[in-house]
Amino acid sequence: MDPLTNEDVADILALLDSLPYDEFDLETPRFRLSLRRTPGGWTQSTEVHAAPGGAAVGRAAPGGPALGVKGPLPPSIGGDGTFTPVGGDRSGAGEADEADAARGEADAARGEADAAGGEAGGVEGDGGSGDAGLVVVRAPLPGTFYRAPRPGAAPFAEVGSRVGADTVIGIVETMKLMNSVPAGVAGVVAEFCVTNAELVAQGAALLRIRTEE
């Protein structure tokens, strides 16, 4: 259901302007509208409530889509429904996804530290493995990781590929922008931590590179 239109809000404001009130709150079962008078003029904030008592969203079944009433997603929905941005709460994810999410958040914390220090994808020694020669390349942004410049093309790098610091090892697509991810360090690709077209959190480990002394 609709909250009020811009014209409705304008009418209410015209009325309020002639009255000694600085706040106006309208709450209905469907939405809440808050108007506030500030020194610079009026502000508005709206909250459209979720449909009450919704059961299941209509969803595409194998035999074709079915229409349903509105509500939270069933836990099994796949595709782009399984990803929640860093810090977001996550409802209905499977166990494996939760583990991924926890790892993703830990990764993200490191990723933010990386981002504060440098521009593109984070690179760091793999402290956990105790292997000083292994360096992790992390996602500079949350998004979809691609190993090749386009579907069907050869990957930027394979396990065993020799890379330089500026060698592009993949792309992270975030909000429709393609962000090239450079290796950041010279060495040989030891392993990929994510698969092609996987959604990754900011700072998620993408691959490990064995550096050479």
Next chain:
Amino acid sequence: MILRRVLIANRGEIAVRVIRTCRRLGIETVLAVSGADADAVPARMADTTIAIGSYLDVDAVVAAAVAARADAIHPGYGFLSENPRLARACETAGVVFIGPSAEVLEAAGDKLAARAHAVAAGLPVLPGGLVSAGAGGADGADGAGVEEAQAVAGRIGYPVLVKAAGGGGGRGLRVVRDPADLAGAVEVGSAEARAAFGDGRVYLERYVAAGRHVEVQLLGDGENVIHLGDRDCSVQRRYQKLIEEAPAPRLGETLRVGMRAAAVAFGQHLKYQGLGTVEFLVDAGRSEFWFLEVNARIQVEHPVTEAVTGLDLVAEQIAVAEGRRLRLSQASVRLDGHAIECRINAEDPAAGFRPSPGRVTSAVFPAGPGVRVDTHIQAGSAVPPQYDSLLAKLVVSGASRAEALDRLRGALARCEIGGVATTVPVHAALAADGEFAAGGVSTEFLARWLGRQTRPVRDKNG
């Protein structure tokens, strides 16, 4: 036919926008939603929702419309809005496509075809050519594609602009000054074009550094075509529009009249049906303009036209889709005052406009006379990384550009969006800039302006 139930195959603020008009017209709304959008504001506003895996899946969208017994599909902008396959699939399924015919979409969507039509309609065009390499078909075609791109670029002359052949909106655009960079630009541009439109073909065109981007809004019923005035969209960062206004400031009457007439001639040539925009590159100093492309859909910046015409463009789209003749004559379209739109994006201007997906913790917008906000976010909204970064459009209007600008400054000061970084501080700084206030800047303005900011433009909210 009268449309009683419409499936909206889109998300974000445009989904909210279409729902609003449908509700006003008494049309039931069914919103197609991806998993990430199932609890977003548009899903909460629509009468019903139906899950689809992707907004780019033609079969899923049409199947959803059929399953929902919708009379029509409104595609919004982006995604499948200019995809002739969707228009044809609608026809086959007996669903009305709210947009131009598949033939017009084919003519408009393919840069080469659109240019040929523009030439046929008597419009001036820039030199350019299509590169099949971007189609990204079989492996091994890459070498030939690069050679082809180099041949086309050599003929046009550097610098060249690499554009997505299959869609507008600035996606996949890149300037190439050095022939050595061409192959890489074609590849990445092609990947972006595929992500945005599902069509990876790219097109090369001569790059004009200091032009203005001015466009004319068209409305046609297949026979009659009228214009609804012009818009200036020259404030762009990497070909993404940031601020739009109507009418285009300081254009000069001869140029303005010439462009509007050219756009209408183009629309008449195509027997245009529905809402569309003809984009021009303008050299205001020399009073010259060139056809760039036609966008066969409603555009992000349509509210500035609504503000100066008093029309509801979605309602006009629906009327045409219902098979009605235009309800407006050119003489009945009155343009009054001035309107400015700021795109508030989830991007961090202090970090090179890095996308800033996440969760919105607070969303307070200005309200009052001459202020309109089109948005799909509220406190608690997720901003998923899979989709573009537009959070809200702040539209201000006034009797004059000066009055609109004044309102804009006050309105921006009252925007408080928490949880994600936004472009609000950039808009606030631009609204205070003398060069922007003077009006008529060209497309290189924003990059130059950003370059001369001594401090990064920071969000007061963090």
